[in-house]
Amino acid sequence: MLRKLALFTAPIALLSANAHADEESLELAAMDSVDQVTVFGSAGGLSEVPGAITYLDADDIAKQSYTDILRTLRRVPGVNIQEEDGYGLRPNIGLRGSGSDRSARITIMEDGVPISPAPYAGPAAYYFPYAGRINSVEITKGTGAIKYGPRTTGGAINLFSTPIPEDWSAAAQFLLGSNDGRRLHAYAGGRGDLGALDGGILIETFQQSTDGFKKIDAGGDTGFDVSDYVIKAGLYTKDGAAIPQSLEFKYQRSDETSDETYLGLTRSDFSQQPDRRYNASQEDQFNSDHETFQITYNAEITSDLNFNVNAYRTEFARDWFKLEKVLGTSLSTVLNDPTTYSTEFANLVAEPGFVGTADALEIRHNAREYVAKGIQGTLSYQTRTGAIAHNLEASLRWHEDEVDRFQNFEYFQANDSDLLRTSVGAPGTDSNRIETGEALSIFVQDNIDWGRLHATLGVRIEDIELKRFDYGKADPNRTGASLSTRENSLTAVTPAFGIVYDVTDQFSVLGGVYRGFAPPSPGNSNSSEEESTNWEGGFRWANNAASIEAIGFFNDYQNLLGTCTASTGGGCVIGDQFGGGEVDVYGLELVTAVDAAQWLETPFSLPLSATYTLTQSEFKTSFSSGYGPWGNVNIGDELPFVADHQLLLTAGIEDTRWGGEVAMFYQSERRTSAGQGAIALADSLDAHTVFDVSAYIQVMENVKIRGKVENIFDEEYIASHQPAGLRPGLPRTFWIGVDLSL
16 A cells, blocks of 8 residues: 555655756746656657557547447447447457457447456446547557457557646537437636646546437437536646656546447337337436546656556446346347237237236346556667667556446336336346456557667566355345355466558558457456457558558457347356357558649648458357357357458548538448358348538537438448347437537
């Protein structure tokens, strides 16, 4: 404990001592703070970085002003997205075919620290930072993925929150939309003179609500209400300090209430009214609270040596009260065969006049509490050995997390389209267990520049200890009378090597190889970790306003893991893992962009872009699995929920006071269970094409009018097939509002 306390107090002491030592020179200096640096890297110099890294800055994000992160990430090649609710509240994101369920197969960060509720013990991302307040995004795939961890096969997504402004300023965006939609994003802050030091502060909020686009037969809201708040405060040494330093504190809090369900529709009902919801889902609701505490200290010890410390703690509590079974039968079983299970289906539809039996509808409190905390430090040192320049990075992270499941059922009766509560199970009588993860991570890397040659050689070491404490359904007081425990301990070493060679000033080739890794779950004492060997190669070309990047990838899994979650269905035990053996995933990522104004000689900009991803997969072994999306697997089967083709085309127009963009996104047909050849209708998510349009005009110096239409042609498509029936994508949705700045 004393060591941890010293890590927090030492930066403050250094700031104070440095300020007094240079007080005279600081009085005459202009404000020049040390920029906040993320723990494991930044987005600069991407053209010389081996591996595929995409950086979306504030201007990129503002083009469509999405609050759905899935729509934002369409601009990035190699990202596999699986929609669910139409709004992106619980996004399913994969990278290079890693698997997308609950974004659990990739590393997700905010401002350089893990933001999944429990990255080691329970990585399923039932919390994801709300995209409406995110300032920029960095997506790392390939050899650069080993910087982050613990999951390195697919890669990492780092979301950057709004920074404290250099000058005092304020901004707000307010939009009104379809289905009584309302959005507000506002912040105010800046930096000022505090005497020996400069200080800064930022206060920010993001609010969004809607009644929802789905329609329950008996009426009622199907939307959500989100409130998110961020406060940042910082101290900064002035220009001319012997050791430029900064210390920033960040506090974030959000809460969400969403009337969401896993209950979908039969294919017949979906074809007639895709936005319909059966009456049995009217009590379903997701409630959550999230908090982040973060302290970041940076010091430029010399012009060649930088030091960073980042301490963090996140807390997340949620209760998804949602329908699980009807008359003891799973929802998926009923919806797959409503004729055989006609009585159960009648209870789900609950038409006017229908009276079901008591306790027929089983609704579970999917209540979980998460805590994650850690501290990580990084040293970056620049040096030379003759003609070779080195940028050495070394980092160390200690991390602990925990997920506490304490769940029970409530039982209802369908009665004339309403639901009547008939009995309540005691808390803890459904799921009653705690899972923990503790890890010590070490990362070392040398970034080498030698003329036209740029190379990266790095290694990551993860020492992990995972535990599960299952108290059993008969011990809600957790006396330990029937306690069972499982443990998993392992050490993983993941090396990486990448290279870029500048053939000319405009054309470069790149390649790399690295080891992919993902830890097993705490509940699987017999499961080994996921391992893969990953290769990539391609080229980059840029000339004035035109550019192109093409990268091929090949992920050779020696042991692919699948993890059971409530969203996958299939009747497996939540948290259990299943080995998929050897699997090959390979494909192509292509990005090209050009400003057509250079050809047409227009006084305004005409940016055009295309982003394409090809992904192929193949199981190399045959086996039977209790994991829902896999089932019985044969050699040659493809992975589920991975589209062969994804394409985004954008065309924009930008002048000094007005602009707009049209974006077209195409996603090919996907299968919902492992298989090969033609996809059976019952296992198919149809191909679809969606157009989004946005525009703005600056009517006054500090005022913009903004409008947008998402899915302008009102394309009807299946967004989700799991775990229980079909659910639709977002229909045509209008937004109009104003941007203000001071």
